[in-house]
Amino acid sequence: MNGRKVIIIGAGPAGLAAGLQLAKEKVEVEIFEADRMVGGISKTLNYNGNYFDFGGHRFFSKFDEVNQLWSETLGDDFVLTPRLSRIYYKNKFFDYPLKPLNALSNMGLIDTISVMVSYVKSRIVPVKEENSFEDWVSNRFGRKLYSMFFKTYTEKVWGIPCNSIGADWAAQRIKGLSLYSAVCNALFKPKNNDIKTLIDQFMYPKYGPGMMYEKMGKIITALGGKIHKNCKVTRIERDGYTVKSIRYVDSENFESIAEATDFISSMPLTELVKVMTPSLDETIIKAADSLGYRSLINVDIIFDKEQIFPDNWIYVHSPEVKLGRVQNFKNWSQHMVSDSKKTALGLEYFCTEDDEFWCLPDEKIKEIALMEIEKVGLVEEKYAVDGYVVRVPKAYPVYFTGYEEHLNAIKSEITRFKNIQPVGRYGIYRYNNMDHSIMTGLYAARNILYNKTNDIWSINSEPDYHEINQKVTRKRFDVVLPEKS
Ligand SMILES: Cc1cc2nc3c(=O)[nH]c(=O)nc-3n(C[C@H](O)[C@H](O)[C@H](O)COP(=O)(O)OP(=O)(O)OC[C@H]3O[C@@H](n4cnc5c(N)ncnc54)[C@H](O)[C@@H]3O)c2cc1C
Structure with a gap:
């Protein structure tokens, strides 16, 4: 494409997917990455020959083109896991996805009866308006099960009470899974299982996800x-x-300028609006300040x-x-x-940047961490030989109730721009997996290449997709969509 040059901000899955698509079409492309490594949140750190993800990263997708891209990039360097x-709850280990016999024997008779009673109650008298995560889950699982298996963990992850987390997050992550469907699935193992969060195997690069994104960069x-x-x-x-251009600083704090005709940004949306020069309207900056990350x-x-x-x-x-x-x-x-x-082992602690x-x-x-891993009975501290701590700022965009209003204000301002497209997880402030992020990058690249108007914001906006039923084989990713969704 004569005369077009694209600058991409961020070399995570979204930025790299966009860069790769553009480079394949011989477009001049420059990616600016703040970190010393590519891969963003999906990078893998090598510590003395041991590889650690920022949380484990399963590779699964309903998008054929993402599966193809992953497959083309790494070939046989995958393991089927x-x-x-x-x-772990109250000194017991419960299979997840829940299995009735295991759950029954762990809970004991009294708790089981109380789970059943509270489930029936939630079916007869559900919360009418499902505004929060708490309402959504209690309506489907009953209050007792909600408090055992959803409340404490979800509050650890988000750092806010479940009644302040939007119901849409629950709908996005666990749609199709209810107590009834989980029990039926465990007892009868249906052939065309339409419960979307019960995947029993997945693809994983031999040396972690970072291997994928290092290769894409190469x-x-x-x-x-x-x-x-x-x-x-x-x-x-x-x-x-x-x-018109970006300014960037290198590791020596030396500032430079780079110009291009088109721009793709996977930096956090809340930061993107703040680095615009001249500044955007104060209302947009305030909207960005209202959003937050875990x-x-x-x-x-x-x-x-x-x-x-x-x-x-x-x-x-366990809350202790x-x-x-x-x-x-x-x-x-x-x-x-x-x-x-x-x-x-990777021990994960959810917190807020700059908290205690x-x-x-x-x-x-x-x-x-060592004291707690011993306390939950997984391994004694004395066996630890080496280790280190990694801080991952902005790991999750927070869907608190009412966040959409602020996000929509920013979105309507940013979409007025002719030549910059936000992509990715933080780029569009959406709880995206790698595949969604990659799709946003591919859409942005195609919009430039073919003068298209693919709506990046539409990716992962359907309320019912997350973990689809997927058959994976050693050689390729076969996607089997649920019969009916
Ligand atoms: C704990 C955890 C577990 C996960 N597990 C899975 C999983 O099992 N499967 C799955 O598919 N997904 C998983 N994900 C999600 C996955 O990590 C993200 O969807 C993916 O990394 C997002 O890609 P991205 O390119 O949008 O953003 P990022 O990966 O965040 O990349 C953005 C890049 O932009 C760079 N950047 C930011 N600001 C600037 C700036 N001002 N200038 C230059 N560069 C900048 C950053 O350094 C970063 O490299 C998980 C995420 C977490 C936190």
Whole structure:
């Protein structure tokens, strides 16, 4: 495309997918990435030969083109991983997805009866207006089960009470799963299972998701695209609703300018509106200030123990510990550990940037993590041989009740721009998985390439998709959509 040059902000899955599509079509493309590595939240850190994700990243998608892109990029470098995950609650491990016999034996007779009674009650007298996560889940599972399996964990993740979390988040994440359908699924194992969150195996790159995005970066570079790492975009210069250039600072804090005809941004939407120069209207800045993110601290520890637990990950619901989830990376892929006699765990803590936990020194965080992992009975602290702490700011866009109003105000202002397209998870402030983020990147690239008007904001806006039924094979990703959705 003669005379077109595209600047992309961010080398996460969204930015890289856009860059790759453009580079394949021989468009001049430059990606500016604030971090020293590509991959964004989907990167994998290598610590002395052990690989750690920011939380485990399963590869599944209903988008054929995403599956194709993943498959083309890594070829045979995938492992097909069986899923095993459980919930730790009140000193017991519950299979997740719930299995009636396991749940019954863990809960005991009294709790089981109380779950049934509260479920029936919620069917007879449901909350009429489902405004919050609490209303949505209680209506489908009953209050008792909601308080056992949803409330504490969800509040750990979001840091706000479940009655302040929008019902749309629950609808997006767990639609199709109710107590009734979960029990039927477990008892009768239907052939065409239409429960969308019960996936029992998934694809995973041998060395974690970072491997995928490193490879995409290499292909872009080989095709002539440029990726500038350690370059943070600090200003977007505009003339009315046309963007002219960006300013960025490198690792030495040296500021430079870059110009282009088209721009794609995967930086957080709330920051994008603030770096526009001249400034956008005060109401837009205020709307951005009203939105917020939840952050994550990973405590990655290597234990001198061959086997600790068989799961890929465990949800820690018990309120007596702050620990939210534990990943066992060796159970994602055997290649993730340098020594098969050892085990590498990722202990996840949900927090808010700059809160008390976030600001603790690393050593203190490690101490708490080791104390808590022993407290929940997974592994004794004495087996820990090495480890480190990683802070992941802005890991989750928060869907508090009423957030849409602020988001819509920003969206209507940004869509007035002729030549900048926001993409990705933080770029459009949506709880996107990698595949959604990639699709937004592909849409943005095609809008430039073919002068299209694909609506980026429509990706992952359907209320009922998240984990579809998917048949995965070693060689390729076969997507089997539910018969009826
Ligand atoms: C704990 C956890 C578990 C997850 N598990 C899964 C899973 O199992 N499966 C799945 O599909 N998805 C999963 N996800 C979601 C997945 O990580 C994201 O959807 C994906 O990484 C989003 O890609 P992105 O490109 O939109 O954003 P990001 O990955 O956030 O990339 C954005 C990039 O932009 C860069 N950037 C930001 N600001 C600037 C700036 N001013 N200048 C230059 N660069 C900038 C950032 O450094 C970053 O590299 C998970 C997420 C989390 C937090």
